[in-house]
Amino acid sequence: MYTCFDKKVVAITGAANGIGKATSTKFAENGAHVMILDRDQENGEAQSKELTNQGYSAEFFCTDISQHQEVETTTAQIVSKYGAIHYGFNNAGTTGAVNKTENVELDDWLKVINTNLNGVWYCMKYQLKQMSQQNFGVIVNTSSISGLHGVRNQAAYSASKHGVIGLTKSAALEYAKTPIRINVLCPGWTETKMGQQGNVHDTDPRFLSDHVVGRSGNTNEIAETVLWLSSPLSSFVNGHAMIADGGRMAL
Numbered sequence: 696m697y698t699c700f701d702k703k704v705v706a707i708t709g710a711a712n713g714i715g716k717a718t719s720t721k722f723a724e725n726g727a728h729v730m731i732l733d734r735d736q737e738n739g740e741a742q743s744k745e746l747t748n749q750g751y752s753a754e755f756f757c758t759d760i761s762q763h764q765e766v767e768t769t770t771a772q773i774v775s776k777y778g779a780i781h782y783g784f785n786n787a788g789t790t791g792a793v794n795k796t797e798n799v800e801l802d803d804w805l806k807v808i809n810t811n812l813n814g815v816w817y818c819m820k821y822q823l824k825q826m827s828q829q830n831f832g833v834i835v836n837t838s839s840i841s842g843l844h845g846v847r848n849q850a851a852y853s854a855s856k857h858g859v860i861g862l863t864k865s866a867a868l869e870y871a872k873t874p875i876r877i878n879v880l881c882p883g884w885t886e887t888k889m890g891q892q893g894n895v896h897d898t899d900p901r902f903l904s905d906h907v908v909g910r911s912g913n914t915n916e917i918a919e920t921v922l923w924l925s926s927p928l929s930s931f932v933n934g935h936a937m938i939a940d941g942g943r944m945a946l
Contacts, residue, residue, distance in 0.1 A: 697926050701726035704777045705925075706770070708760050708818060709787030711738035714837065714885060717914035718784055718921045723751035725922065730773050730780075733787065734759040760787050760814030761806070770821035779829050782925050783822040785815045786837040788855075796850045804851045811855035816862060819877075823866070826875050833925045834877045836863050840940050842881055856881075860936050867934030876933045878924050883940025885912040908941040 705722045709715035711733035723729045723746045731753060733739040739755045746753035754776075758769045773780060791807035792799070815836050826832025841849065842856030863879035870877065920939045923929055938944050 697725045697922060699926050700782070700922075702728065703781040704728045704730065704773065704779050705782040705784065706730040706732060706773060706780050706818075706822065707784045707786060708732045708758070708814070709837075711735040711742055714882065714914050714917045714921075715784070715786045716742055718786070718918040719753065720746065721915070721918045721922055722782075723749075723753055727752070727782070728777055729753040730777075731755045732758040732760070732769060760785075760818060761809040763813075763817050766814070766817040767821055770818075770825065774825055780822055780825050781829075781832060783818060783832070783834040784837075784921055784925070785818045785822075785834065787814060788837060790849065791851050793848045795848055799851060807851035808855050808858075811852070812858040812862070815859050819862070819866060823870070823875070827870075827873070830874055832875045834863075834866075834875075835921050835924050836877070836879045838863075838879045838881045838936065840881050840883050840938060840944055842879075843936070843938070843944060863936070864934045871933060876930075878929075878932060878935045878937060880917070880920060880924065881936050881938045881940070882917050883912060883938070883943045885914060885917055907943060907946065910941070912939065912941060 700722055705727045707715050707719050710719040710731040719729045719731055719742060729752065731739050731743050736757045743753045743755035756769045758765050760766055788811045789807055792803045819834060822834060836859050838859040839856040841853045842860045846853040860879050863877055867877040917939055920937060924937060
């Protein structure tokens with residue numbers, strides 16, 4: 696158990712499903728006030744209700760992070776009600792269509808960039824304003840191992856995830872002499888609803904050839920990494936791209 700999160704406010708985007716959902720549960724179990732941000736209203740409300748029914752503190756905010764105004768409004772609502780944002784896990788993302796670079800439609804390119812990169816910046820912009828005022832904060836952003844290498848037929852996704860790493864490192868340098876830390880998580884293949892859209896699973900030889908442990912990660916494993924990066928146990932870790940991929944990038 697992490698006592699450091701008790702009664703602290705954590706904002707998690709993409710918290711209705713997958714890694715975000717698992718992380719929201721872990722933070723709640725460790726005593727945090729969990730703010731669930733997602734544009735998936737049905738599953739977001741369900742996750743909030745599930746946590747509160749178990750006696751935890753959680754609230755859902757229907758928010759599309761690709762829309763600047765929605766992020767600004769939601770952040771203001773959280774601060775108005777809870778008085779702070781101590782931790783931010785900017786995790787929401789989308790894969791986009793699988794297509795050669797020359798064949799990618801403009802709308803699809805912009806959808807991926809606006810969610811995966813611009814959306815993270817929108818969240819950081821307002822989180823950092825609040826964290827600067829309260830003189831404390833920890834942010835973890837979600838990139839991917841696709842932000843560390845190229846991916847055929849997913850140029851927008853890979854470009855956006857590379858961008859999140861650069862954004863994180865730049866912001867971490869800006870706040871390095873303050874009580875604010877900013878890191879970025881680079882998961883490998885993780886069993887989530889979004890991941891399954893790629894139609895590659897643990898039984899697929901193409902998958903196994905690239906994953907040295909012979910399996911994908913699970914959302915709880917990634918969530919535990921987020922909590923560690925957010926906790927004082929990682930107090931000297933800043934501006935770091937943390938890989939959680941079972942060893943894939945060691946190849």
